Amino acid sequence: MPAVARRWLSACFVAVLTVLALINFADWRPLRINSTTNVGGKDVELNPPSLTAVNPNEQRFHWANVPQRYPVSSMLPIPTGRPLKIPNIQHASFLKKEEKTEVRKIREARLQTVKGNFEHAWKGYKKHAWMKDEVSPVSGGSKDPFGGWAATLVDSLDTLWIMGMREEFNAAVAEVTNIDFTKYAGEVINVFETNIRFLGGFLGAYDLSENQILLEKAIEVGEMLYVAFDTPERMPMTRWNWTALASEQAQVGPDTVFLAEIGSLSLEFTRLSQLSKNPKFFDAIQRIMDVLDSQQNRTKLPGMWPMTVSAQYGGSPSDGGFSVGALADSFYEYLPKQYMLLGGLSNQYRKMYEGSIEVMKQHNFFRPLNRENLNILISGNVQVGTDGVKLEPQAQHLACFTGGMVGIGARIFERDDLETAQRLIDGCIWSYQSMPTGIMPESSYLIPCDADCRWDESKWHQGVKNRQNKAEGSAQDLIFDQNLQPGFTEVAERSYKLRPEAIESIFILYRITGDTSLQDTAWKMFQAIERYTKTHIAHAAIDDVTTTVAPKADSMESFWMAETLKYFYLIFSTPDIISLDDYVLNTEAHPFKRPKQKGWWIWKA
Numbered sequence: 001m002p003a004v005a006r007r008w009l010s011a012c013f014v015a016v017l018t019v020l021a022l023i024n025f026a027d028w029r030p031l032r033i034n035s036t037t038n039v040g041g042k043d044v045e046l047n048p049p050s051l052t053a054v055n056p057n058e059q060r061f062h063w064a065n066v067p068q069r070y071p072v073s074s075m076l077p078i079p080t081g082r083p084l085k086i087p088n089i090q091h092a093s094f095l096k097k098e099e100k101t102e103v104r105k106i107r108e109a110r111l112q113t114v115k116g117n118f119e120h121a122w123k124g125y126k127k128h129a130w131m132k133d134e135v136s137p138v139s140g141g142s143k144d145p146f147g148g149w150a151a152t153l154v155d156s157l158d159t160l161w162i163m164g165m166r167e168e169f170n171a172a173v174a175e176v177t178n179i180d181f182t183k184y185a186g187e188v189i190n191v192f193e194t195n196i197r198f199l200g201g202f203l204g205a206y207d208l209s210e211n212q213i214l215l216e217k218a219i220e221v222g223e224m225l226y227v228a229f230d231t232p233e234r235m236p237m238t239r240w241n242w243t244a245l246a247s248e249q250a251q252v253g254p255d256t257v258f259l260a261e262i263g264s265l266s267l268e269f270t271r272l273s274q275l276s277k278n279p280k281f282f283d284a285i286q287r288i289m290d291v292l293d294s295q296q297n298r299t300k301l302p303g304m305w306p307m308t309v310s311a312q313y314g315g316s317p318s319d320g321g322f323s324v325g326a327l328a329d330s331f332y333e334y335l336p337k338q339y340m341l342l343g344g345l346s347n348q349y350r351k352m353y354e355g356s357i358e359v360m361k362q363h364n365f366f367r368p369l370n371r372e373n374l375n376i377l378i379s380g381n382v383q384v385g386t387d388g389v390k391l392e393p394q395a396q397h398l399a400c401f402t403g404g405m406v407g408i409g410a411r412i413f414e415r416d417d418l419e420t421a422q423r424l425i426d427g428c429i430w431s432y433q434s435m436p437t438g439i440m441p442e443s444s445y446l447i448p449c450d451a452d453c454r455w456d457e458s459k460w461h462q463g464v465k466n467r468q469n470k471a472e473g474s475a476q477d478l479i480f481d482q483n484l485q486p487g488f489t490e491v492a493e494r495s496y497k498l499r500p501e502a503i504e505s506i507f508i509l510y511r512i513t514g515d516t517s518l519q520d521t522a523w524k525m526f527q528a529i530e531r532y533t534k535t536h537i538a539h540a541a542i543d544d545v546t547t548t549v550a551p552k553a554d555s556m557e558s559f560w561m562a563e564t565l566k567y568f569y570l571i572f573s574t575p576d577i578i579s580l581d582d583y584v585l586n587t588e589a590h591p592f593k594r595p596k597q598k599g600w601w602i603w604k605a
Contacts, residue, residue, distance in 0.1 A: 061182040062223075063182075063224040064223040066227050070230055072234065072283060075279045076282070076283045076286045077279065078273055078279055079345035080345070081345055083597050084344030084345065085344075086339075087414055089412065089508075089511065089581055090511045090580050091513055091514035093514045094511075094514060107519065108572075110519075114526065114565060114568045117565060118565045119165070120538065121137075121539055121556065124535075124538035125152050125538065125561075129141070129142035129143075129152070132144055133145055133149065133152060133558070134151065134558060136554045136555070136556075137535045137537045137539055137552075137554065137555070137556045138535055138537070138540055138552055139554050140537055146193060146197065146198075147189065149198060150179055152556075153172050153176075154179070154197065155197050155558035155559065155562035155588065156172070157202075157205035157214070158204040158562075158590055158591060159569075160172060161208045162578065173214065176202075176214065177217075181220055188241050189228075189239075189240045189241075190240075190261075191228050191237065191238050191239070192260065194221070195225060195264070195265050196268065196587050196590075197562070197588055199221045199269075200267075200586045200587075200590040201562070201588070203268060203590060204590025205590075207591060215275060218272060218275070222269070228240040228251075229284045232250070232252065233311070233312055234284070234287050235253035235254075235287070235288065236253065236284075237251055237253060254311055255312060256308050256309065256310055256319075257311045258308060258327045258328075259307055259309050260327055262292075262311060263292055263330075263331030264333075264334055265284075265288065266285045266286075266334050266338045267337055267338060267584065267586045267592060269281040269285040271341065271592045289352075291312075292352075293351075294313075295317055296352060297355075299317045299322075300317075300319075300384040302359070303355045303356050303359035304322045304363075305317060305322075305331070306318075306319035306321055306322055307321045307322065307326075308327070320383055320384040320385055321381065321382075321383055322381065322384065323381040323396075324379045324399050324402050325381065325396035325398045330587040332353070332402075332405060334587070335349050335350075335352050335356070336350070336353050336408050336409045336412060337408070337585075337586075339353070339412070340584045341584050341594060341595075343594075353413070354413065354415070357406065363382045363391065364391075365377045365379055365424065366378055366393060366449070368427070368448065369448075369459060369487055370487045371455045371487060372430070372455075373453065375423060376427040376430050377426075378393070378395045378446060379395075379424060379427075380394055380395070380448075393448045395427070395443070397442050397496075397499050402424050402505070403424035403425035403427075404421070404508035407421035407505070407512050408580075410512075411512060424505070425502075425505045425506060428502045428505065431444070432502060433524075434486070436483070437542075437545045437548060438524065438528030439496045441493060441495065441546070442494070442495050442499075443491075444490065444493075446488060447487065455486075460486060460487060460489075461476070461479075462475070464479060465478070466489070467489035468489070468490060494543065494545055495541060495542065495543050495545070496532075496533075496541060496542050497541045497555070498541050498557060500563035500564035500589065503522060503525060503526075503564060503567040503571070504563065504567050506518050507571040508580070510522075510571055511575060518571070519572065523572075526568050538556050540556060541555045559588060563588060567589065
């Protein structure tokens with residue numbers, strides 16, 4: 001072939017390759033982001049994500065390939081070895097006790113009623129809000145408060161499995177592959193909520209079904225959340241503006257964070273390391289726990305952590321508010337549960353729990369004045385200031401998990417705290433039974449007993465006036481106008497948001513004690529909740545539990561089907577269903593398999 005012809009063919013070949021390359025590049029789509037973001041009060045231009053995070057041939061963004069600006073040089077190892085023998089949680093009588101026929105029939109009828117309510121809510125979600133985060137149970141619309149990642153579907157997966165709804169479970173798993181965790185209907189991701197609902201939801205459903213799709217999605221969510229840890233101190237961005245990862249500006253972790261948000265990632269990340277054989281997830285949360293461990297005895301109430309903590313190494317928490325309720329709750333809940341998930345091979349979590357529970361018993365737990373003169377406990381808040389330690393006698397529905405936590409701690413650590421657990425749970429039961437609807441409000445205030453805890457109506461009246469700063473006027477008028485029940489000085493938040501914490505603790509105490517009267521208590525609670533929350537579509541939160549004409553809110557958060565209905569179902573199930581000796585449940589009630597002393601070994605790095 002003449003030289004001129006060869007040169008002409010070579011030029012054509014190069015041109016064709018160039019065109020193909022341009023076409024391929026044009027087809028590539030990076031993660032869609034805003035062109036600017038606000039950093040330090042200034043608009044900063046954003047660059048597209050690093051090309052190493054994208055495989056142009058697959059045209060898909062991979063969170064695992066996002067380069068770390070502050071990589072970990074040496075991983076903290078997950079504890080390895082043979083799990084310790086941890087005392088059983090469940091009552092020994094469950095192994096040998098015969099159930100009478102009439103008792104079984106009542107229990108199974110209640111079980112089916114609970115399942116029927118779940119099926120009703122699931123049907124409403126499928127019809128009106130399929131693949132959306134939440135259904136609007138009054139109007140029939142939908143909401144996406146969690147970025148449009150089908151929160152109700154993911155949160156409900158293991159409940160579907162537990163209730164034996166295999167066809168619905170399989171259909172839901174088939175849809176899981178369509179959830180795109182590279183797209184988000186918003187700008188800021190709540191790392192805590194994403195962790196407990198999505199990562200926890202996939203892990204729990206996988207541990208029950210062993211469906212590989214669910215583990216793959218769990219790893220995908222874990223890889224995404226891991227990017228939020230890419231800060232100089234390796235402390236996560238708890239409210240994460242993920243578009244900033246594409247900026248040349250480095251992520252900087254917050255100086256202070258809510259205790260529950262940064263301290264409630266341990267179970268999910270640990271289980272993900274165990275299942276994926278990747279130690280980086282455990283490393284990520286262990287660094288957090290080491291920081292918090294170092295702060296435990298340097299707070300204003302040594303032994304406990306304030307609701308707002310320092311997220312920096314060497315930082316000292318300066319906040320003076322201490323609670324086991326909102327903003328702190330699940331951090332404490334996870335201490336004994338993490339001990340179990342690690343097979344007892346890390347004593348750190350036991351030490352942290354036992355150091356905090358003693359302080360709670362001394363300062364947070366109080367006996368409220370009540371007309372029935374019941375020996376109950378409520379978990380309140382504490383403020384520490386220049387005038388010392390002061391109790392704020394608030395009763396939060398969120399804090400009702402405390403009785404279950406204390407009961408578990410009493411069993412696995414062989415502590416003499418079971419009576420305390422029972423009294424805390426009785427306090428929440430009393431709060432339910434005191435309301436006209438039979439449902440506990442979100443938040444209320446009570447009167448702590450002094451040396452004499454016998455009912456005194458004049459003390460109650462004076463407490464109402466003191467709480468509401470009414471030096472003049474009649475307490476009776478305040479009580480009438482606000483429909484206050486005896487013992488309550490204020491109902492600050494009158495709503496019921498379909499929360500699970502009370503039935504959660506009642507279920508745990510039932511499994512610990514075998515006391516079947518707790519099933520009767522649970523049934524009365526369930527009947528009240530069903531009566532006031534059920535709609536033609538699903539179930540709705542209610543705005544005011546102090547009146548039997550309780551207006552419904554157009555809201556059904558995913559934890560109704562993930563937690564509340566699950567716990568009601570489990571308390572009427574046979575005790576071998578999700579045995580607490582086989583599973584540890586995260587704060588969204590997703591069951592993770594516990595390591596066994598025989599036949600089950602924690603993954604060794």
